[in-house]
Each structure stands twice: as structure tokens, then as C-alpha cells.
Amino acid sequence: xxxxxxxxxxxxxxxxxxxxxxxxxxxxxxxxxxxxxxxxxxxxxxxxxxxxxxxxxxxxxxxxxxxxxxxxxxxxxxxxxxxxxxxxxxxxxxxxxxxxxxxxxxxxxxxxxxxxxxxxxxxxxxxxxxxxxxxxxxxxxxxxxxxxxxxxxxxxxxxxxxxxxxxxxxxxxxxxxxxxxxxxxxxxxxxxxxxxxxxxxxxxxxxxxxxxxxxxxxxxxxxxxxxxxxxxxxxxxxxxxxxxxxxxxxxxxxxxxxxxxxxxxxxxxxxxxxxxxxxxxxxxxxxxxxxxxxxxxxxxxxxxxxxxxxxxxxxxxxxx
Amino acid sequence: xxxxxxxxxxxxxxxxxxxxxxxxxxxxxxxxxxxxxxxxxxxxxxxxxxxxxxxxxxxxxxxxxxxxxxxxxxxxxxxxxxxxxxxxxxxxxxxxxxxxxxxxxxxxxxxxxxxxxxxxxxxxxxxxxxxxxxxxxxxxxxxxxxxxxxxxxxxxxxxxxxxxxxxxxxxxxxxxxxxxxxxxxxxxxxxxxxxxxxxxxxxxxxxxxxxxxxxxxxxxxxxxxxxxxxxxxxxxxxxxxxxxxxxxxxxxxxxxxxxxxxxxxxxxxxxxxxxxxxxxxxxxxxxxxxxxxxxxxxxxxxxxxxxxxxxxxxxxxxxx
DNA sequence: TTGTATGCGTTATCAT
DNA sequence: ATGATAACGCATACAA
Numbered sequence: 001x002x003x004x005x006x007x008x009x010x011x012x013x014x015x016x017x018x019x020x021x022x023x024x025x026x027x028x029x030x031x032x033x034x035x036x037x038x039x040x041x042x043x044x045x046x047x048x049x050x051x052x053x054x055x056x057x058x059x060x061x062x063x064x065x066x067x068x069x070x071x072x073x074x075x076x077x078x079x080x081x082x083x084x085x086x087x088x089x090x091x092x093x094x095x096x097x098x099x100x101x102x103x104x105x106x107x108x109x110x111x112x113x114x115x116x117x118x119x120x121x122x123x124x125x126x127x128x129x130x131x132x133x134x135x136x137x138x139x140x141x142x143x144x145x146x147x148x149x150x151x152x153x154x155x156x157x158x159x160x161x162x163x164x165x166x167x168x169x170x171x172x173x174x175x176x177x178x179x180x181x182x183x184x185x186x187x188x189x190x191x192x193x194x195x196x197x198x199x200x201x202x203x204x205x206x207x208x209x210x211x212x213x214x215x216x217x218x219x220x221x222x223x224x225x226x227x228x229x230x231x232x233x234x235x236x237x238x239x240x241x242x243x244x245x246x247x248x249x250x251x252x253x254x255x256x257x258x259x260x261x262x263x264x265x266x267x268x269x270x271x272x273x274x275x276x277x278x279x280x281x282x283x284x285x286x287x288x289x290x291x292x293x294x295x296x297x298x299x300x301x302x303x304x305x306x307x308x309x310x311x312x313x314x315x316x317x318x319x320x
Numbered sequence: 321x322x323x324x325x326x327x328x329x330x331x332x333x334x335x336x337x338x339x340x341x342x343x344x345x346x347x348x349x350x351x352x353x354x355x356x357x358x359x360x361x362x363x364x365x366x367x368x369x370x371x372x373x374x375x376x377x378x379x380x381x382x383x384x385x386x387x388x389x390x391x392x393x394x395x396x397x398x399x400x401x402x403x404x405x406x407x408x409x410x411x412x413x414x415x416x417x418x419x420x421x422x423x424x425x426x427x428x429x430x431x432x433x434x435x436x437x438x439x440x441x442x443x444x445x446x447x448x449x450x451x452x453x454x455x456x457x458x459x460x461x462x463x464x465x466x467x468x469x470x471x472x473x474x475x476x477x478x479x480x481x482x483x484x485x486x487x488x489x490x491x492x493x494x495x496x497x498x499x500x501x502x503x504x505x506x507x508x509x510x511x512x513x514x515x516x517x518x519x520x521x522x523x524x525x526x527x528x529x530x531x532x533x534x535x536x537x538x539x540x541x542x543x544x545x546x547x548x549x550x551x552x553x554x555x556x557x558x559x560x561x562x563x564x565x566x567x568x569x570x571x572x573x574x575x576x577x578x579x580x581x582x583x584x585x586x587x588x589x590x591x592x593x594x595x596x597x598x599x600x601x602x603x604x605x606x607x608x609x610x611x612x613x614x615x616x617x618x619x620x621x622x623x624x625x626x627x628x629x630x631x632x633x634x635x636x637x638x639x640x
Numbered sequence: 641t642t643g644t645a646t647g648c649g650t651t652a653t654c655a656t
Numbered sequence: 657a658t659g660a661t662a663a664c665g666c667a668t669a670c671a672a
Contacts, residue, residue: 003665014643019667027641049435050373051665054648059370061413069389069398070609078389082416086423091430093381094412096402103406110411115369219594245594252598274539274565275595278572289390323649334659339651347657371649374664 002043010039022047053114061091062299063116065107067099067123071217072245072273073288077122077143080292088300090117101125108134120295124186141298143291144187145309152298154308156286158188161312162195165240165268165284170203172320174266178211178236180225180246192242211236222249226257229265238266238320244276244283251279251319267319270312280318287312322363330359342367373434381411382619383436385427387419387443391537392565392593393608397442397463400612408620410437421445428454440615444506461618463611464507465629472618474628476606478508481632482515485560485588485604490523492640494586498531498556500545500566512562531556542569546577549585558586558640564596564603571599571639587639590632600638607632 004022008015013032020028021036039045053059064081066074082092093116095107104125111119111134118139124131128149134140141152145159162179169177179196181189193212200207210232213225225246229235241247247269254261261267269276272285287310294308324342328335333352340348341356359365373379384401386394402412413436415427424445431439431454438459444451448469454460461472465479482499489497499516501509513532520527530552533545545566549555561567567589574581581587589596592605607630614628 001665004667005665015666016644016668017642020642023667029641032642046429046432048374048665049430049433050370050379051648052667053370054368054374054650054664055666055668057648069402070392070395072390072392072395075390075392075395078414079416082389082414086416091435092414092416094398094402094414096399096406096412109366110369112366113369115411219598248595248598275568278539278568321649324651325649335650336652336659336661337657340658343651349657352658368649371664372651374666375649375651377664 002045003048006043007036007039007045010043011035057114058117059115060089061093061116062296063093063095063107063110063119065095065097065104065119065121065123067097067125069094069096072271073243074122076288077292080289081120081296084293084296097125099125101130105130111138111140118299120299122295139299141295143295145191146187150305152301152304152306154291154294154298154310155188156291156310156312158191159195161270161284162192162240163199164312164314166196166199168314169238169240169266169268169320170205172266174238175205176211176236176238177205178213178229178239180213180216180239180241182215182217182242184214196240208234216241216243216246219245219249222246223253226250226253226259230257238262238268240268242270244269244271244273244281247281247283247319248275248279251281262319269319272315276315276317282315282317282320284312284314322365323368326363327356327359327365330363331355377434378437379435380409381413381436382616383413383415383427383430383439385415385417385424385439385441385443387417387445389414389416392591393563394442396608397612400609401440401616404613404616417445419445421450425450431458431460438619440619442615459619461615463615465511466507470625472621472624472626474611474614474618474630475508476611476630476632478511479515481590481604482512482560483519484632484634486516486519488634489558489560489586489588489640490525492586494558495525496531496556496558497525498533498549498559500533500536500559500561502535502537502562504534516560528554536561536563536566539565539569539572542566543573546570546573546579550577558582558588561587561589564589564591564593564601567601567603567639568595568599571601582639589639592635596635596637602635602637602640604632604634
């Protein structure tokens with residue numbers, strides 16, 4: 001494999017001149033530039049990226065930490081990040097964790113190893129304490145509302161989203177509202193739970209612990225929720241569901257079992273993906289793509305503790 | 321940032337010994353090993369990945385070329401690749417092309433630059449001729465049935481899939497069958513079209529050019545197909561649709577417009593994603609995750625022109 | 641405008 | 657078992 005030295009030799013110039021030509025620096029006489037370009041062509045020369053990375057101390061690539069890739073949420077956020085990254089000539093490294101803490105830690109390790117220039121944490125498994133040693137001087141963007149921490153963050157206002165949803169359901173005559181979450185832990189879920197409790201308290205409406213359904217990621221999980229719901233003695237008359245996929249599962253299973261929606265059970269969903277439109281699901285639009293775009297913009301920002309908030313918007317349809 | 325030389329200094333050994341300890345090579349006396357490890361701890365030393373990459377001539381990462389990330393197809397294939405890659409300590413680079421040829425070419429360029437050790441082309445935009453100069457000695461896996469080419473490939477047997485589907489519809493009493501494709505060009509689509517024509521010819525059934533609907537990626541595209549279908553003078557009584565998402569759009573729009581499924585229009589879908597189950601869509605299971613897994617396995621294989629074929633399986637439901 | 645020399649941080653070869 | 661030294665390939669400060 002030809003290197004810059006051989007090009008210099010063949011072109012009869014120094015390596016620095018070759019480097020200048022390759023990097024389009026000014027102050028190179030046209031004839032030498034041509035000689036270099038010829039030599040490049042002749043030897044089929046191609047720059048070694050790793051040498052550039054080592055020499056420059058950066059790789060122009062950013063790591064994205066996420067648990068899964070086959071979920072619309074993460075597909076959409078990736079799409080947002082990738083679009084923005086492409087604009088700025090950055091590349092994406094994927095760290096798929098499956099919510100495994102050690103895999104997530106490895107991503108931070110890679111950052112320290114300078115394999116990537118920064119990290120976007122779209123969903124976190126480790127405690128902040130565990131990550132702290134990796135954070136100083138590192139360019140990390142969190143996609144959650146980390147309060148008080150001095151770090152970059154962008155997040156959906158899940159608290160307000162749920163509060164709005166609760167209010168909407170209360171004003172539609174419901175007093176017993178349940179909640180379907182991705183997972184119990186994690187800032188985003190906690191924010192939703194906080195909104196859930198705060199609204200119930202504010203309106204002095206009942207709220208039972210087993211009206212909260214966890215581990216709702218996929219369509220199948222929605223089916224499971226219907227079964228769980230049916231077995232409750234005291235059933236909520238409506239559900240706030242944090243994913244259209246899960247809502248779709250609920251609708252499908254409810255139909256099978258003769259549960260009428262919204263008469264027996266109202267569904268207020270989040271995402272507003274095309275499937276919500278297709279199934280006529282009332283859903284809050286969650287700007288996930290935008291979340292991805294903004295996260296990359298934050299990565300580029302010098303300011304090391306900027307933050308961005310995004311809001312949700314209601315699309316009324318037939319399930320409430 | 322501390323480097324290996326400073327560790328050597330502090331530990332009172334040579335850099336080679338440090339390197340040996342770091343890489344768990346044998347032949348290092350325990351006391352020196354300890355000295356080194358202490359120094360590592362003391363200086364908070366972390367290896368520079370780019371230096372390793374440069375020195376070793378490889379990066380332990382693989383590039384995945386795909387057009388979009390917010391489509392279930394690509395999410396699933398990524399999931400498959402990522403799972404297998406994780407097992408073998410490989411990392412994923414994403415090259416999102418949006419079907420832009422120059423972006424795709426850039427991925428091949430990066431391979432030559434040794435930024436990645438190999439490439440998985442999950443969907444291709446450039447002609448093979450355009451890619452040929454990049455292929456010699458390069459570890460590239462194509463996810464399509466490239467006939468005759470000496471290269472690694474893994475693909476779904478789309479030809480047989482469509483032929484089976486056609487036979488199924490014919491035997492269900494249909495004689496006029498349409499086809500919804502992602503795109504007109506591309507090996508996978510061409511294979512499906514070939515199956516489409518071959519079956520019609522074999523059964524001597526009619527087949528019109530405008531029974532083929534292109535650019536069907538998302539749910540919205542399914543809606544559009546219904547409109548197009550309605551405006552046809554001579555309408556097919558059934559459609560083979562190469563994505564459950566699109567089928568979902570068709571179902572939704574058909575319902576709105578009072579088109580009965582399968583009475584007025586039968587839908588035979590491909591993917592068998594959960595949404596097919598939820599909407600009771602008859603669908604051929606397409607092992608996309610497996611496709612991703614196999615593509616990575618091929619990448620690892622020495623043999624530079626291995627190939628793998630995967631078949632589709634019918635799940636009968638209510639839309640035919 | 642161009643060249644020289646050094647740094648980037650590691651691995652690998654070859655002595656000893 | 658250990659160390660000196662040469663790759664690996666490029667960028668860049670400094671000199672000219």
C-alpha cells in the first residue's frame with residue numbers, strides 16, 4: 001500500500017508538500033500540485049484514515065448508545081442523528097447495549113480511547129455515578145432531563161406530556177387512568193410517573209400502583225397489557241400508553257376479546273407514528289427525529305452544558 | 321494524556337514490556353507486571369485506539385451501508401448484524417446513504433482508507449461497475465443475489481417467495497394479481513418482478529404493467545396505492561405487497577373508502593412483522609434479522625465468495 | 641513556497 | 657524474560 005512518502009518520492013517533492021496538496025492547503029505551486037496528483041493517480045494512493053486520526057487526535061465520528069435498533073423510536077432518533085451528522089461530515093458508531101451496563105460502559109471507554117469524538121446517550125442503563133469518571137472533559141450528550149448535572153442534554157418534556165394527557169382524559173370524563181411505560185427506571189420514565197402522580201393528586205382522583213404497566217416496548221407487550229388489565233379487580237377506564245406500537249397491540253387484542261375502545265377502555269398514545277393514523281389512535285406527537293437532530297447539534301456546540309427541550313402535541317382521533 | 325512511554329518510565333521498564341502487559345502476553349515476570357499495572361492506575365492511562373488501529377492495520381469495525389434507519393427492515397437487519405458483531409468484539413459504522421450514490425461510494429472509500437475492516441451492503445444504489453474498482457481484495461458482503469459475481473452474498477429468495485405467493489393467490493381463485501415494490505431497480509426488486517412475470521406466464525394469466533406499484537416503503541405509500549388502484553380501469557383483485565407497513569396503509573385506506581378486504585381486494589404481504597399479526601394480514605415471514613446475522617458471519621469467513629440463501633414462510637391470516 | 645524533523649501512540653521484530 | 661528500535665502513515669512547527 002502506497003504511502004505519502006512514496007508519493008513524495010515519485011513526485012520529486014517533500015512529504016509536507018504532498019500533505020498540503022492532499023489537504024488542499026494554499027501555497028503550493030501549480031506544477032508541483034500536478035506532479036503530486038499524478039503520482040497519487042499512478043500509485044493508486046489512498047490516505048490511511050487511522051494515521052490521520054492518530055495524528056489529528058480526532059476521528060470525526062460520534063458514538064450513539066442505544067439498547068435496540070429494531071424499535072421505531074431508535075430508528076427514528078438514529079435517522080435524525082445520521083442526517084445531521086452527514087451534513088457535518090461526521091460518521092456514526094453504534095453501541096448497541098441491549099441495556100447491558102458493561103456494554104454501555106465500553107462505549108464510554110471507547111470515547112476515552114479516542115475511538116470516537118463524542119457520545120450521544122439515547123437511553124442509559126448505568127447510574128450517573130458509574131459514568132461520572134468518564135464524564136470530565138468528554139463530549140457527551142444525554143437524551144434525558146438530567147437535573148442539575150452539568151452536561152449536555154436534550155429531552156422530550158415527558159412530564160408535561162403526561163400531565164396534558166391526564167388533563168385531556170379527565171376532561172373527557174375519565175377518572176381512573178392507567179399508564180404503560182417502557183421501563184420503570186430511567187429518567188424519562190420517572191418523569192412520566194411524576195406527571196402521572198402529580199395530575200392525579202391535583203385533581204384528587206384515585207390512582208393504584210397496579211395501574212402502571214412496565215416493559216412495554218413492542219406490539220406484543222400491548223397484548224399482554226390487555227390480559228393484565230382484564231384481571232384487575234378495579235380497572236382503569238383509560239390508559240396512557242407511551243408507544244403507538246404498544247397501543248396497536250392493545251387495540252388488536254381488545255378487538256379479539258370484545259373489549260370496546262374507547263367505550264370500555266380509552267387509549268391515549270404517544271409517538272404519533274403513521275400506525276397511529278392508520279389505526280385511528282389518539283396520540284401525542286413526539287418529535288423523536290428532532291430529538292436526534294438536536295442531540296447532534298448539542299454535540300457540536302462548544303458550551304459544555306447546554307440543553308434543549310422538546311414538547312409533545314396532541315392529535316385527536318378515535319381511541320379516547 | 322499519558323502514553324505507553326510514560327508508563328514505561330514510571331514503572332521502570334521498557335515500552336515493550338508495557339505493551340506485553342497491556343495485551344496479556346506471556347513471558348512477563350509478575351513483579352514487573354504489577355509495576356506496570358500500578359503505573360497505569362496512577363497515571364489513569366488509557367490506550368489510544370487510533371494508534372492501535374494504525375499499528376495493527378485493522379480497526380475491528382465493520383461498515384453497514386443502508387439507505388434509511390427508520391424503516392423496520394433496516395432496523396431489523398441492523399439488530400441482526402449488531403448482535404453478531406458484539407459476539408466477536410466488532411463495532412458498527414453506519415453509512416446512511418439515502419440512496420445517494422456518492423454517499424455510498426464514500427463508504428467504499430472509507431474501506432480503502434482502512435477506517436473499517438469490511439462492508440455490508442444491505443441495499444445498493446451504485447451499479448456494480450461503479451463499485452468494481454473498490455472490490456478487489458476488499459471484504460464486502462452484498463445482501464442481494466448477485467449472479468456470477470465472485471463476491472460474498474446473502475439474500476432472501478425473493479424470486480421463489482413471489483412465485484409461491486402467486487401460486488397461493490391463483491389457487492385461491494385470483495387471476496389478476498398486482499405487485500407493490502420498494503423500488504423498481506435493485507436486484508431484490510428485479511428478482512421479485514422476475515418471479516411475478518414467470519408465474520403469470522406459467523399459468524397463462526393476464527398481467528398489466530400498471531399493476532406494479534413502485535416506491536412503496538412506508539404506511540403512507542400504501543394509502544397512495546389504494547388511490548392508484550381505484551383509478552385503474554382494469555383492476556387486479558389481489559396484491560402482493562413487499563412490506564407489512566405498506567399493507568397496513570392499504571388496509572387502513574381501504575377501510576376508509578369502503579373497499580372490502582379480501583373480497584374486493586386481497587392482500588398478500590411480506591415481512592410477517594408483529595403488525596401483520598395485529599392487523600390479521602396474511603404474510604410471508606422474511607427472516608431479516610437472520611439476514612443481518614448471516615451477513616456478518618460471511619464477513620468473518622475467509623472464503624471470499626461464499627453465499628447464503630434464506631427462504632420465506634407463509635403465515636395464513638385474513639387478507640387473502 | 642518548500643523542505644526537514646519531530647510528534648502522534650502503539651505493535652512487532654530482533655537481539656540479548 | 658526483557659529491551660532497543662524500527663515500522664505504521666500522516667500532520668505540522670519550524671526553518672529556510
